[in-house]
Amino acid sequence: MTCFWELEAWKTAHALTLKVYRRTERYPARERFGLTLQMRKAAASIGANVAEGFKRRSWHEKARFYNIAEASTAELQNYFFVSRDLGFLEDFESLMAESDRVARLLTGLIQATLRAAQEPPP
Numbered sequence: 332m333t334c335f336w337e338l339e340a341w342k343t344a345h346a347l348t349l350k351v352y353r354r355t356e357r358y359p360a361r362e363r364f365g366l367t368l369q370m371r372k373a374a375a376s377i378g379a380n381v382a383e384g385f386k387r388r389s390w391h392e393k394a395r396f397y398n399i400a401e402a403s404t405a406e407l408q409n410y411f412f413v414s415r416d417l418g419f420l421e422d423f424e425s426l427m428a429e430s431d432r433v434a435r436l437l438t439g440l441i442q443a444t445l446r447a448a449q450e451p452p453p
Contacts, residue, residue: 335385340436344377344400347429351407354426358419366419370410376403377433381440390448394441401437404430 335341351374355367377400384396408430414420 335382338381338385338440340397340400340433340440341378341381341385343429343436344374344381344404344433347407347426347433348374348378350426350429354420354422358414362419366410366414366417370407370414373403373407373410376400377407377437381437390444394444394448397437397441397444401434401441404434404437408434 332338336345348371351370355362355370358367380396380400380403384393384400387393387396408427411420411423411426411430415423420426
């Protein structure tokens with residue numbers, strides 16, 4: 332692969348980010364600088380860290396950024412729970428399922444990256 336946007340993990344994270352932006356448009360105005368902002372930042376951070384990790388030269392640095400993306404996914408999931416419990420999020424289950432898919436893809440990407448780090452150069 333030559334571009335980060337070819338990675339399935341990035342594509343899925345990007346789609347989730349767009350959904351988060353669209354869902355949070357319906358949140359109360361009082362949440363604009365609270366929950367809405369935090370959710371959008373966490374969601375955008377997932378794809379951004381995948382992109383940054385992709386361009387890192389060291390396998391271990393790549394894995395570190397992919398792990399940061401994985402942590403942002405967990406942060407976003409936490410906000411899904413808060414949103415659901417406050418009555419702001421009606422499609423909690425589908426968003427959790429999509430974020431779980433992102434998390435699984437990131438785990439696979441991290442594992443593949445760390446395996447590559449163990450291989451001798453060609």
